[in-house]
Amino acid sequence: xxxxxxxxxxxxxxxxxxxxxxxxxxxxxxxxxxxxxxxxxxxxxxxxxxxxxxxxxxxxxxxxxxxxxxxxxxxxxxxxxxxxxxxxxxxxxxxxxxxxxxxxxxxxxxxxxxxxxxxxxxxxxxxxxxxxxxxxxxxxxxxxxxxxxxxxxxxxxxxxxx
Amino acid sequence: xxxxxxxxxxxxxxxxxxxxxxxxxxxxxxxxxxxxxxxxxxxxxxxxxxxxxxxxxxxxxxxxxxxxxxxxxxxxxxxxxxxxxxxxxxxxxxxxxxxxxxxxxxxxxxxxxxxxxxxxxxxxxxxxxxxxxxxxxxxxxxxxxxxxxxxxxxxxxxxxxxxxxxxxxxxxxxxxxxxxxxxxxxxxxxxxxxxxxxxxxxxxxxxxxxxxxxxxxxxxxxxxxxxxxxxxxxxxxxxxxxxxxxxxxxxxxxxxxxxxxxxxxxxxxxxxxxxxxxxxxxxxxxxxxxxxxxxxxxxxxxxxxxxxxxxxxxxxxxxxxxxxxxxxxxxxxxxxxxxxxxxxxxxxxxxxxxxxxxxxxxxxxxxxxxxxxxxxxxxxx
Numbered sequence: 001x002x003x004x005x006x007x008x009x010x011x012x013x014x015x016x017x018x019x020x021x022x023x024x025x026x027x028x029x030x031x032x033x034x035x036x037x038x039x040x041x042x043x044x045x046x047x048x049x050x051x052x053x054x055x056x057x058x059x060x061x062x063x064x065x066x067x068x069x070x071x072x073x074x075x076x077x078x079x080x081x082x083x084x085x086x087x088x089x090x091x092x093x094x095x096x097x098x099x100x101x102x103x104x105x106x107x108x109x110x111x112x113x114x115x116x117x118x119x120x121x122x123x124x125x126x127x128x129x130x131x132x133x134x135x136x137x138x139x140x141x142x143x144x145x146x147x148x149x150x151x152x153x154x155x156x157x158x159x160x161x162x
Numbered sequence: 163x164x165x166x167x168x169x170x171x172x173x174x175x176x177x178x179x180x181x182x183x184x185x186x187x188x189x190x191x192x193x194x195x196x197x198x199x200x201x202x203x204x205x206x207x208x209x210x211x212x213x214x215x216x217x218x219x220x221x222x223x224x225x226x227x228x229x230x231x232x233x234x235x236x237x238x239x240x241x242x243x244x245x246x247x248x249x250x251x252x253x254x255x256x257x258x259x260x261x262x263x264x265x266x267x268x269x270x271x272x273x274x275x276x277x278x279x280x281x282x283x284x285x286x287x288x289x290x291x292x293x294x295x296x297x298x299x300x301x302x303x304x305x306x307x308x309x310x311x312x313x314x315x316x317x318x319x320x321x322x323x324x325x326x327x328x329x330x331x332x333x334x335x336x337x338x339x340x341x342x343x344x345x346x347x348x349x350x351x352x353x354x355x356x357x358x359x360x361x362x363x364x365x366x367x368x369x370x371x372x373x374x375x376x377x378x379x380x381x382x383x384x385x386x387x388x389x390x391x392x393x394x395x396x397x398x399x400x401x402x403x404x405x406x407x408x409x410x411x412x413x414x415x416x417x418x419x420x421x422x423x424x425x426x427x428x429x430x431x432x433x434x435x436x437x438x439x440x441x442x443x444x445x446x447x448x449x450x451x452x453x454x455x456x457x458x459x460x461x462x463x464x465x466x467x468x469x470x471x472x473x474x475x476x477x478x479x480x481x482x483x484x485x486x487x488x489x490x491x492x493x494x495x496x497x498x499x500x501x502x503x504x505x506x507x508x509x510x511x512x513x514x515x516x517x518x519x520x521x522x523x524x525x526x527x528x529x530x531x532x533x534x535x536x537x538x539x540x541x542x543x
Contacts, residue, residue, distance in 0.1 A: 021211045025218040050177035057181035061188070065208055066215075068200035072189025079181040083174070118189065 008156045009046055013039045016149070031137035033145040036063055037108045040078055041146075042157070044085035056082025070119040077114035081107050097147050104146040108139035251419075257305030258420050264436040268428025270294045272302075274309075274322075274418045283415055284327040284347075286310070290423055291318045299383050301424045307389030307412030307437075308332065308377060309421050320423070325390075326356055326415050334360055334390045335378040341367030342378055345390050348408060358391045358409040361401065369393045369407055376437075385429045389437060 016039035024032050036059050044052035059082075060075030067074075085107060112135035116122055122130055150157065191199070204212055262269065272290035290296050292315045302309040302322050310330065314321035323330055326347045334345040341363050348357040360375060369375075373393040379386030391409030399406045 017211070018214065021215040022218045025215050026222050028219075028222050048174060049171075050174035053174070053178040053181045057185060060185065061203065062208060062211075064188070065200045065203040066212070068197050069193075070189075071191065071196045071200055072185045072187070075185035075188060076182060079178065079185055083178045087174075 005046075009043065012153055012156055013043050015153075016042070029141070031134050031141055033142045034108050034111070034138065035142075035145070036078075037081065037111055037142060038104060038146040038149070040082050041085050041104060041107045044082045045089040047086060049083045049086040052082035052086035053079050054082075056080070070115075070121065073115050073118035073120075076118055077111045080114060081111050084110075097150065100150060101143040101147045105136075105139045105143040108142040109135055112138065254305075254420055258422070261303070261305045261422060261436070265422065265424075265428065268425045268431070270296055270423040270425065272296075272320075272421055272423055274421050276418075284324050286322050286324055286418060288312070288320045288322050288421065288423065289318075291316045291320050293317050294423075295425050296320050296423050297426055300426065301384050301388070301429060303388055303422050303424060304413045304418060304420075306417075307391070308384070309413050309418055311383060312423060324415055324418070325358065325411065325413075332384050332390065333378040333380040334375045336367070336369060337374055337376055337387075341369055342380075343404075343407070345375065345409065356411055356415055357394070358411050359397075360390075360393075360407040360409055361399070361404065363405040363407060365403075365405060367405070369396075369405075371395060375407075375409055383429075385424070385431075387437060 016035045020035035020039070024035060027033075040052075040056050040059050043055050047055070056078035057075050060073075060078035061071075063074040063078070064071045085103070113131055116127060116130055116135070188196070188199070258271070262271070270290045272288040272294075275287040275289065288296070288302065296312055296315055298312055298315055300312040300320075302311060308325060310322045310324040310327070312320045313323045325332070325345075328347060328349060330346060332345045333342070335342045343360040343363040345358050345360050348359045360369075363369065371393050375390045375393065377384040377386060377388040377390060389412040391411045394408045394410050397406050397408050
């Protein structure tokens with residue numbers, strides 16, 4: 001097993017997590033980008049579905065710990081997203097940035113749908129507005145940020161040619 | 163992209179099912195168990211991330227509040243600047259009121275309007291005219307002393323020649339009458355600021371630096387006793403028959419804002435004792451201000467002591483430890499003055515203005531007959 005790509009992927013994964021807890025609150029947008037989803041998706045396409053599910057579960061718990069009343073909702077959603085992303089990586093493994101952006105968009109939107117339904121705090125029109133307006137917006141911002149970061153971190157993410 | 167190795171679907175499904183079940187279990191936990199779990203995670207391995215998030219949110223708040231904070235800071239700075247100018251204005255007005263109480267009658271208060279022209283350092287517009295009793299050659303004075311003389315009069319305003327004008331002259335003397343001379347603007351030393359020359363002083367009359375020079379009353383325009391300036395030094399001139407002294411003016415042209423214009427009937431009555439009473443009134447006002455400040459300070463201390471005593475007694479009544487900030491027993495045993503509510507931001511400058519007695523009316527009263535002129539046979543005023 002080549003250690004180099006694993007280390008670089010781990011570093012990228014940690015950078016995304018740190019960005020989630022620094023850049024995201026600093027911007028404070030109404031439709032925020034979700035760096036945890038980006039980290040999960042980037043990790044999921046590199047590991048087995050079972051491992052991706054564990055990573056998603058742990059990231060979900062981390063995310064839920066800051067909102068204890070919804071503890072578990074994020075874990076369910078991220079477990080599913082991680083497993084699904086890893087399972088479907090044959091479709092999305094390409095280096096095409098547009099496909100990756102769509103991958104990020106879909107992952108974030110599906111996560112939001114699962115999270116808000118599982119959380120059960122938002123109901124009725126507000127839930128519809130959240131899922132059909134704010135969640136797609138947030139997913140689009142997340143996809144844009146993910147593509148930008150992929151572009152910036154390309155040297156870190158590409159497999160070693162040696 | 164990197165691909166994982168060959169996977170075993172069954173194991174993956176088992177892991178997925180386990181994770182989902184655990185997440186569902188976490189979701190269905192009662193609040194009493196959910197909160198401790200989340201708290202434990204936040205306090206252990208999530209603590210650095212929570213700290214990062216907290217700092218990021220604080221930074222965002224700082225960015226959002228930066229504009230309003232700047233506005234508040236600017237407002238405070240502006241208020242502080244205004245406070246300084248208000249204090250200066252209060253000081254000037256207090257002196258002017260002291261002069262008014264010394265004059266008692268026969269004067270017209272006016273504001274000096276400075277222009278921006280080249281000749282404005284020698285002339286000034288006054289906001290009182292003939293309708294207020296101002297006439298041509300009326301003396302213009304300030305609390306510090308001589309300012310100038312009115313040379314043109316309109317119904318509502320007048321034009322005054324300051325002592326800095328090249329044509330301005332005033333007969334001056336030492337207060338004891340030992341030295342007489344003619345005071346005029348010193349035009350040669352412009353780089354040293356505004357100064358006055360006292361020319362034609364007899365050789366037998368030597369003046370020491372710092373000696374006060376006042377108007378002599380000769381000539382009929384200026385009454386006797388108005389401060390003109392103080393002696394700086396003797397200077398050499400072509401006039402070999404008399405001494406010439408350089409004076410520091412009593413009134414700087416840049417400080418002329420509020421002035422008094424003396425009416426002709428007041429000039430005839432002399433100014434003896436007016437500047438002494440001005441100085442006394444100013445000193446009295448200062449004493450009142452100091453006393454007022456002391457009273458406000460002592461009242462504030464008394465109120466603070468009373469509050470501390472109440473806090474201590476409340477703490478004792480509720481069984482809480484007594485604050486260690488002060489000796490409460492001493493507060494209880496000491497004679498407690500009656501609490502006087504005094505605003506924390508007492509505006510002493512405003513209080514200073516109120517402490518000065520209001521100006522007396524300018525209607526002519528019959529003062530005791532005092533002739534300030536020295537009885538010199540053969541000379542006329």
